[in-house]
Amino acid sequence: MSHIEHRLGVSEVNLVTRHLGLLRPIDSTKLNAAIEEIDQLYGLDKVTFDEKSDRLDFSYDASRLCIDCVEEILTKHDIQPRQGLWTHFKEEYYRFVDQNVKDNARHEPWSCHRTTSHTRK
Template identity: 80%
Template sequence: MKHKEHRLGVSETNLVTRHIALVTPVETTRLNAAIAEIDQLYGLDEVTFDEKSAKLDFSYDASRLCIDCVEEILTNHEIQPKHDWWTHFKEGLYRFVDQNVKDNARREPWSCHRTPPHIRK
C-alpha cells in the first residue's frame, strides 16, 4: 500500500474529503481567488475544482478545520453552494462528522479493559 505525504498540520487519522456543488456559472477570477485563499488554510490537504460537474473537492484535517471555514471563504468571494436538498443534507452531515472528529481528537482514548485509576498501584 502506498503512503501519501500530507501537508503540514494534516493527520491522516482525522483526514476527511468533502465535495460541494456550486451554483453555476461561476466567475473564473472569483473562483481562482477563493481556491487560492482556501489552499492557504492550515490543516487543508488539497483543493480542486471540477468544471464539468461544478464541484469543489477538498480534503482537510477535521480536528483543525471545518466545512464552515471553507464556506465562509466562498461567501466572501460571492460564490454560493447549490441550494438543493441534497447539498443541504450533505452539509449537515459534514458539520456533524467534523464536530465529532474535533470532540474525539480532544479526548483521551478510553478502554473498558483498563484498570480504574483509583485501583492502580
C-alpha cells in the same frame, strides 16, 4: 502499502474529503481567488475544482478545519453552494462528522485497566 505524503497540519486519521457543488454562473476570477485562499488554510490537504460538474473537491484534517471555514471563504468571494435538499443534507452530514472528529481528537481515552500512580503494599 503506499505511503502518501500529506501537508503540514494534516493527520491521515482525521482526513476527510468533501464535495461541494457550486451555483452557476461562476466568475473564474473570483473562484481562483477563493481557491487560492482556501489552499492557504492550515490543515487543508488539497483543493481542486471540477469544471465539468461545477464541483469543488477538497480534503482537510477535520480536527483543525470544518466545512464552514471553506464556505465562509466562498461567501466572501461571492460564490454560493448549490441550493436544494440534497446539498443541505450533505452539508449537515459534513458538519456532524467534522464535529465528531474534532470531539474525538480531544477526547482522552479511559480504561479501568490503567495502572495507578501509587502502588499497593
